[in-house]
Amino acid sequence: MQEPSSVELAYLPTTADAVGAIRARRRTSRLWNGVLLASAIVVLSVLILNFMGPRKPGSTVLCLAALALFIGMHVLVPTLKGRQIHKMVAPQGEFQAIVDDSGVRVTSRDSEMTFRWPMLTRYAETDELFVLMTPDKYRVAFVVLPKRGVAEPADVDRLHAVLNRNATRV
Incomplete structure (x- = not known):
């Protein structure tokens, strides 16, 4: 019997999901990291x-303020962006x-969105999330898939396999 190739998730979005995805x-x-x-x-x-x-002393204080x-x-x-995003999606x-x-x-x-793989060519993984991103250099759009949304722990491995077949891990 062949393992199903689709993975279903069900979850309530949290602020931590949005903050984790932004991070x-x-x-x-590269642009943000380089400038910083x-x-x-x-x-x-x-x-x-x-x-x-x-x-x-003035110069030292200015440098310390800039570092802060x-x-x-x-x-x-x-954190602030994550809170804004959560306020937008939580009512859904x-x-x-x-x-x-x-x-x-x-x-x-109230919504339904479908993304084909050419739109989500990259993904990042954290301990709690898979974050799927668009190929543009600014990563304007992204999809957050919390690992807690799968029905069984084995589904995380299946989800990982689907992502690896269709997107590049960054």
């Missing part, structure tokens, strides 16, 4: 030079998703 998507963005890293290197360099030369801003952006922005109630070799179909109380 996973951000980890795959370059900015942090510049600020740290200025801070080190400031400590090595004549001390300028970078850390705040890294931590707070996904329970979501159902069917993932198979033709694509992903997600339905809720």
Whole structure:
């Protein structure tokens, strides 16, 4: 008997799902990571030079404030965006998703979306989620599939297999 090639999920979206998806998507963005890293290197360099030369308290405070801003952006922005996304999707109630070799179909109380694999060419995996992303460099659209939505633990492995056949893990 052949194993079914489709995997069904049913789940209520949570804020943690949205925040986790944004963080996973951000980890795959070379642009965001490059800008953040370059900015942090510049600020740290200025801070080190400031400590090595004549001390300028204003410059030190400015560098420390910039570092705090970078850390705040890294931590707070996904949380704030995740809350916004959750406020948008939570009123839809329970979501159902069917993932198979033709694509992903997600339905809720008031909507139904179908994505074929050419639209979702990449995915990222966290401990709790699969995050499917569009091929554009900004990853504008994404689909969140919480692992808790499967009926049986073995379905996570089947879902992983379907994703590996049809998308690239990033």
